[in-house]
Amino acid sequence: MKSIFEYRDYHLYLQDYYDERKRLGAFSWREFCRNAGFSSPNFLKLVSMGQSKLSKIKACQVAKSMGLVDYEEQYFYQLVAYGNADNNETQRAAFLEMERIALEHQVRVVDKEALQYYESWKYPVIRELAPLMPGATPRDLAEECKEYVSAEEISDVLDFLVKAGFLKKEGNGVYTQTAQTIIGSKEALPIAIRAMHKEMAIMAARAVDRYSANERFFNGVTLSVNQDAYNRIIEEIKACCKKVVAIANENSNFDQVCRINFQFFPLTDKITGKKYVK
Structure with missing residues (x-):
């Protein structure tokens, strides 16, 4: 799914969110509405079709149910205000606020031409350091x-980061980031x-x-799940990751580069449908 900053129509954003959740597993408009606290099972479907609108209160409920946090949540509110505006002045004000939020919290999506960035830990670490x-x-x-890592390798890494537009x-020896956050594109080569x-x-x-x-902080839990819980x-986890990035971006007096790994993986095969006779 595209970054929320690429949207100018919240109806389309809701439809794309639904399609993405549906692609990942069992999900319905009824469940979407229930998660957002709506009694009508098809209200959000009507919204996505442009046949209904979100109020400020309902927009807040929907944002929470989608896991939007911090600046993405604020952008969503302005996206709703922009789509619901009944005059040019209100619409323009919402649009300008959307632009401000997007510019202050730039997110760079790594594309196929910049996959070298993922070849080694040196690239993201030096970009931050x-x-x-x-x-x-x-x-x-x-x-x-x-x-x-050698000084020669660092020199090569810096040259690449500048050439590719990451720094x-x-x-002389002074670098700034061109975007605060780097995320991997789903279209980029998964290898x-x-x-x-x-x-x-x-x-x-x-x-x-x-x-x-x-x-350092390490924690983990072993648990049983079904596909819906998974x-x-x-x-x-995605929402948590966004919140962590938002917290980091709130500061400017950084003094260290760290890494967080979110890992969630199977420890057994699925046992559904298998019968065991004693």
């Missing part, structure tokens, strides 16, 4: 990394993204012994 150390040399940056070079997940998982395993408990948990 370089702006924190204005004037630093590649050697300085290398020495701050927990994993070994902007402002001066590259899988490689990044594997590399980060290995680094996480090493972190268990490398850092003390007050320097899909709902996935949506909760």
